[in-house]
Amino acid sequence: MADHIRPAGVFDTTYEQDIALNRTRTDKFLQYGGLIALLLIPLLTSRSFLGLDILPDYVVVTINTIAIFVIAAQGLNILIGYTGQISLGHAAFMAVGAYSGALLAKGFAIPIGESMLQIGPFSFWIALPLAALFTGLVGLLFGLPSLRVKGFYLAMATLAAQFIIPWIIEHPLQPYTNAPEILQGIPQPTIGPLVFARPIEMYYIIVPLSILLMLASRNIMRTRVGRAFISIRDNDLAAELLGINVFWYKLQSFFLSALYAGIAGALIAFERNAITTETFSLETSITLLAMLVIGGAGYPKAALFGVAFVRLLTDVIIPAIGPTFNSTLTALMPFVDGTNIGPSLQPIIFGVALVIFLIFEPRGLAYRWEVLRIAWKIRPFAN
Structure with a gap:
């Protein structure tokens, strides 16, 4: 009789089983099935070599953007969610990664006395990690104030990056970056x-890299460094009393966060083959x-949940309800020009x-997902 009873939950007998990403056959099926589905999505568009035209082409562009x-958001999660440090200049670090990656791929010359030092051009596979490392070093520089300040004052210190970095790109480095005009011709x-020239081809670089970086950040949290991050987030004074070098680990968090931002930039x-500083504005930092x-x-x-929700809201839901909102508003209040309010609909709804999330679900969608996932695993005993 006992052999026919379905056990509730997952019973682990080793530490390796307890921390495994795939703990059940269902987990393996869903994760590997999801990966295969992601790889097949570009093949279902009209621009693939199959020409199936099952999905619209913009789906690939949207997934690339997500x-x-x-x-970028995962890098910010390392800094804010895991280490408890605030940053309002994340988009500026994305700009560093974007312009350094583009310049390394295009190649540039630095005047040294009467001669010129040629740097590059490098291939994408070299330019990307170099740009990421350089951005991480810039993040270290702006993480130095975390030694003395925290909270609001640290937010103001990181906000300075959002003004300083674009100014440097647009003025001292203008001969190289062409900022604030568009920098084009990126190899x-x-x-x-x-050649990965189209979004459908870049898809097979961007999506796998995004998955790998998410897994990397998750595994970092299982290491000594990750546990130190969480200790600092919970109580930095107690962490210091336990022998953790708080300042050193804060700098590591800033480095990793900026490195992720540099890769995204x-x-x-x-992917776009063109960049401008307007793409990496303060609004982008706040959106992240x-x-x-x-x-x-x-x-x-x-x-993943935050970016997907916001992109779904701004790219699908708001454009769908926008015309209806404008016409309804004009019908109810004829003295109001609905066409003038329509462009403001996106920031209002956002x-x-x-x-609403801050009031009713302050822990976010990921927390709600974990609650539902655990409830499903321990059925039928879930409350």
Whole structure:
């Protein structure tokens, strides 16, 4: 009789089983099935070599954008969600990655006395990690104030990056960056004769890289460094009393966060083949912060849920209800020009959604997902 009783939950007998990403056959099926489905999506569009035209072409572009912003938001999650440090200049670090990656791929010359030092051009596979490392070093520089300040004052220190970095790009480095005008002609990634020139081809670089970086950040949290991050977030004074070098680990968090932002920025440059400083504005930094709040800072899937929700809201829901909202508003209040309010609909709904999450679901979508997932696993005994 006992052999026919379905056990509730998952029973682990070793530590390796307890921390495994795939703990059951269902987990393996869903994760591997999801990966296969992601790889097949571009093949279902009209621009694939199959020409099936089952999905619209913009689906690939949308997923590319989501994957890039997942990388950026995951970097912010390392800093805010895991280490408890605030940053309002994340988009500026994305700009560093974008322009450094583009310049390394194009090649540039630095005047040294009467001669010129030529740097590059490098292939995408070299330019991307170099740009990421350089951005991480810039993040270290702006993480230095975390030694003396925290909270609001640290937010103001990181906000300075959002003004200083674009100014440097647009003025001292203008001969190289062409800022604030568009920097074009960025070489595309290649593997032998294969050129990744279109979004459908860049998809197979961006999406796998996004998945790998999400898994990497999750595994970092299982290491000594990750546990130190969480200790600092919970109580930095207690962490210091336990022998943790708080300042050193804060700098590591800033480095990793900026490194992720640099990768995301470089991918934007290579995917769009053109960049401008307007892409990396303060609004982008605040949007990334909002994505993290909605997703649930401190949870591994926070970036994925937050970015997907915001992109779904701004790219699908708001454009769908916009015309109806304008016509309804004009019918109810003839003295109001609905066409003037329509363009403001996106920030209004976005702000309302953010407030709703802060009030009713402050832990974010990732927390709610974990609650539902655990309840499903321990059925039928879930409350």
